Amino acid sequence: MSQIYRVLIKTHHMTSRKKILTITKAAKRLSCSVVLKIRGPPGIMLAEGSGALEWMEIVRKLRYKDYQLLKKESVAEARLNVPEGSVVELSTMKELGALLARDEVLLRWWKVCMGYQNDDP
Template sequence: MPPIHRILIKTHHMTSRKKILNLTRAASNLQCSVLLKTGAHPPGMMFAEGGGTEDWMKVVKKLRYKDFRLMGKDEVNERRLDVEAGKVVELTSMKEFAAFLERDPVIYEWWRVRMGYTEG
């Protein structure tokens, strides 16, 4: 069984439906759980968790998002993101994104540290 990774990517924004469809297909094929913050208002956020996240991130890089920044990448013991493996949840505001992550204190704290909102 491949190791489970948790990845956080920040971009300028995510508006291209074609790119988002590519990310969704890759998540399905690689059985990654993915949370996206999309829309014209910066930033664009991608949070992925699972065994295929390294390959999923290669797909992201090929899409050449503006201001791509890998904010965090860690190997973890278990999946905690409340998204079914192979599925993508798309949200349109940072407030919604944070509220979704806040459901799990471990995930929420990991995200806050990687974003620089708090020290960890």
């Protein structure tokens, strides 16, 4: 069984359809589950899968403004609940929060990585 990785990236914003298409094609090719918070600031990218580290390198090369790799780690199980090779695009932080709230562990992880919550138990 291959290793599963989770990657969280924050950028200034995500508006370029050309870059989003590149990200989508990479997710499909590398069998990653991806959630994008697009349009206005901030741009958020969350990926899970065995190819997530390769996917992250493709994103890095797109040279997004204020690119920040917030977290890159190996995880025991995928929690994103997005089919492998698929990308979900959301326009607001509220929509992103609602999607992540389907899994309490993932929501807490995201809040800590974003700096919204302390890592205290």
